[in-house]
Amino acid sequence: MSVLPIVITGDPVLHTPASPVSNFDADLATLVADMYDTMEAAPGVGLAAPQVGVALRVFVYDWTDDDDVHWRGEAINPELWQSPLTLGEADEDVESEGxxxxPGERFPLRRADRVLLRALNLRQEPFELVAGGWFARILQHEYDHLDGVLYADRLEHRYAKPMAKVIRKSSWGMPGQSWMPGVDNLDS
Incomplete structure (x- = not known):
């Protein structure tokens, strides 16, 4: 297994809907294993295949909730349903995500409080998860990546402008940029 470079915003793979997985083979198993290694090295709580330059509908997650329940798995060809959003502005202390x-940026974003995820695992077994709170946020964030949407694309206007400034100041926003977890000294 190995750590893969993480693609930075501006690369077309991050802004294009990913293709469904059709081959559940050794290459897919290697990709998923490498995604777990990359997520852990970053460190992160989720990682979608487009973030490592692979335009497939697969993401991994690793989260321990407030009840000490550990959620770890891969979601292949997922479908996601979410509860309605609560009206109002996002809370900077509770709803900030990165x-x-x-890398290194966090902004508040309103997300649904509960979601239902249906997907396949590597053994092509269907599973279903009902998630709330931060775990629901993780699943929504990773699912968005599969549709070519970054959380920056969903920010309220008052946060979108500072995010655009950060991207411009960091010289991101163009194809071919990435960083290597465990090697590059970037905040994530």
Whole structure:
């Protein structure tokens, strides 16, 4: 297994809907294993295949909730349903999130409180998860990556402008940029 470079915002793979997985083979198993290694090295709580330059509908997650329940797995060809959003502005203290493809930045974003995820694992076994709180946020964030959407694309106007400034100041926003977890000294 190995750690893969993480693609930085601006690369087309991050802004293009990913293709469904059709081959559940050794290459897919290697990709998923490498994604776990990369997520852990970053460190992160989720990672989607487009973030490592692979345009497939697969993501991994690793989260321990407030009840000490450990959630770890891969979601292949997922479907996601979410509860309605609560009205109002996002809370900067409770609802700020970051993204490994926009390293070091965090901005508040309103997300659904509960989600239902249906997907396949590596053995092509279907599974279903109902998640709330931060775990629901993780699943929504990673699922968005599969549709070519970054959390920066969903920010309220008052946060979108500072995010755009950070991206411009960091010279991101163009194809071919990445960082290597465990090697590059970037905040994520």
């Amino acid at each position: 993204c490994l493809s926009i």
